[in-house]
Amino acid sequence: MKMIQTQRKSSQEILHLFDEKEIDDSWSFDGFKPSDTGKWTHSYHRYPAKFIPQLVEKLIDEYIFSENAHINDPFMGCGTTIITAISRGFKGSGTDINKIAYLITKVKSTAIEPTYLDRKIKHLLTKLRFLDGSQKSLSYENIEPLIPQKHIGRINYWFTEKNKNELGIILRAIYDEEDETIRDFFLVAFSHTLKNCSIWLQGSTKPTRDLKKNPTKPYNALRKHLKKMQRGNDDFYQVILQKVKENLKEYLNIKAQDAKIQPVADNSVDLIVSSSPYVTSYEYADLHQLSTIWLDFAEDLAAYKKEFIGSAYKHCNTKELKSSIGQDIVNKMQGKSKKMAKEIETFFIDMQEVFAESYRILKKGGRCCYVIGDTMLKGVDILNAEVFAESLQYSGFIIDRIIKREIPLKILPQKRDLKTGRFANNNDANSEAYPVEYIVIGLKK
Numbered sequence: 073m074k075m076i077q078t079q080r081k082s083s084q085e086i087l088h089l090f091d092e093k094e095i096d097d098s099w100s101f102d103g104f105k106p107s108d109t110g111k112w113t114h115s116y117h118r119y120p121a122k123f124i125p126q127l128v129e130k131l132i133d134e135y136i137f138s139e140n141a142h143i144n145d146p147f148m149g150c151g152t153t154i155i156t157a158i159s160r161g162f163k164g165s166g167t168d169i170n171k172i173a174y175l176i177t178k179v180k181s182t183a184i185e186p187t188y189l190d191r192k193i194k195h196l197l198t199k200l201r202f203l204d205g206s207q208k209s210l211s212y213e214n215i216e217p218l219i220p221q222k223h224i225g226r227i228n229y230w231f232t233e234k235n236k237n238e239l240g241i242i243l244r245a246i247y248d249e250e251d252e253t254i255r256d257f258f259l260v261a262f263s264h265t266l267k268n269c270s271i272w273l274q275g276s277t278k279p280t281r282d283l284k285k286n287p288t289k290p291y292n293a294l295r296k297h298l299k300k301m302q303r304g305n306d307d308f309y310q311v312i313l314q315k316v317k318e319n320l321k322e323y324l325n326i327k328a329q330d331a332k333i334q335p336v337a338d339n340s341v342d343l344i345v346s347s348s349p350y351v352t353s354y355e356y357a358d359l360h361q362l363s364t365i366w367l368d369f370a371e372d373l374a375a376y377k378k379e380f381i382g383s384a385y386k387h388c389n390t391k392e393l394k395s396s397i398g399q400d401i402v403n404k405m406q407g408k409s410k411k412m413a414k415e416i417e418t419f420f421i422d423m424q425e426v427f428a429e430s431y432r433i434l435k436k437g438g439r440c441c442y443v444i445g446d447t448m449l450k451g452v453d454i455l456n457a458e459v460f461a462e463s464l465q466y467s468g469f470i471i472d473r474i475i476k477r478e479i480p481l482k483i484l485p486q487k488r489d490l491k492t493g494r495f496a497n498n499n500d501a502n503s504e505a506y507p508v509e510y511i512v513i514g515l516k517k
């Protein structure tokens with residue numbers, strides 16, 4: 073493996089390094105089918121901007137040589153890194169501020185004994201079968217739907233009366249399940265179906281209503297998705313080592329909290345593989361609002377949104393921005409939009425703090441791998457990857473390697489809106505795809 077440098081690079085050298093960088097085809101994973109990228113538990117729940125397990129597997133193959141490795145991801149999302157770590161018999165730790173992401177990661181990491189799960193799924197579906205009109209059910213027909221009243225306004229905004237009540241009945245039946253592992257498994261299935269059962273505009277990454285939409289019936293959606301998850305669980309169960317199945321708590325250490333605080337000791341992690349949020353692109357809190365309101369995950373939605381790094385709602389970070397490439401970008405944006413300049417500055421400073429935490433937890437010789445693409449906002453190039461490389465140095469890292477990879481179009485989730493920089497739908501003419509991204513790798517010497 074080629075080492076790029078042994079001492080700190082200037083901002084000019086970093087910019088030059090990226091300019092010169094050629095695409096490495098071995099990182100595009102072009103030949104992989106959805107059945108490969110969605111194997112095991114990876115198709116449990118949709119998640120925007122998740123990466124594919126093959127990318128994490130390749131980084132682990134290149135950098136991990138010990139049997140007892142510990143892999144961390146401060147921005148777990150739906151848990152691609154964590155599940156991959158667990159599947160190899162390694163420890164997986166990490167955080168995500170999004171409570172739905174935490175739940176998904178927990179459930180996706182937990183392999184359930186297949187016959188037990190089968191029994192539990194059949195039991196739930198039998199209770200609820202009256203919802204599709206095909207069979208009477210003894211106790212559940214007169215059940216009171218469980219509809220979180222705190223968010224009733226939002227629920228009425230997104231769901232028809234019929235689906236709202238049906239979802240409430242399903243939720244009641246799920247909470248009646250006593251085994252927490254099974255209950256969480258059901259909740260992930262429930263959460264995944266919410267978009268199709270609502271009048272959320274199909275395929276939209278922005279919260280937009282489609283008043284003409286004919287939403288899917290909740291019971292049918294749940295049954296179909298539970299079957300899919302069950303197949304994923306059964307495959308995953310086969311690959312997980314017995315010692316991990318029996319002592320999952322020793323291998324899985326994840327929290328729903330800020331990326332700046334990892335739940336692990338100093339110098340304890342071998343490898344970090346992560347993809348951060350982008351500045352003002354996805355509003356994760358908005359995107360997952362259907363799940364957040366139904367699962368009652370936020371006391372105050374407005375306050376919750378402010379914790380998300382990269383969000384336009386984020387609290388300002390008034391610490392000093394150390395990256396001069398970053399400062400340059402902020403200065404250029406000042407002339408276009410002071411508000412956006414502040415958002416970008418806050419984003420870079422937030423990331424600076426996350427990198428310092430990465431440095432704290434890594435062992436000497438350990439690496440952090442941040443997957444990130446450059447973007448454009450209001451005509452200003454947002455050189456995220458270059459800023460990340462420079463910022464990693466300020467935390468003490470050496471820039472070990474930069475990988476430039478092409479994202480095959482069928483995997484590329486979205487294009488970006490040229491004006492706002494937000495992710496747009498693939499068929500939006502006013503948007504531009506970013507088929508290239510970087511893996512910025514820092515080494516703790």
Ligand SMILES: C[S@@+](CC[C@H](N)C(=O)[O-])C[C@H]1O[C@@H](n2cnc3c(N)ncnc32)[C@H](O)[C@@H]1O
Pocket residue numbers: 119120121122123124146147148149150151152153167168169170173329330331332346347348349356379380381382
């Ligand atoms: C690009 S996604 C990560 C996707 C992940 N690699 C996967 O495969 O699913 C970025 C994640 O950062 C999370 N995030 C945003 N602000 C955060 C914060 N302050 N602390 C921790 N996670 C945060 C978002 O909720 C989102 O899940």
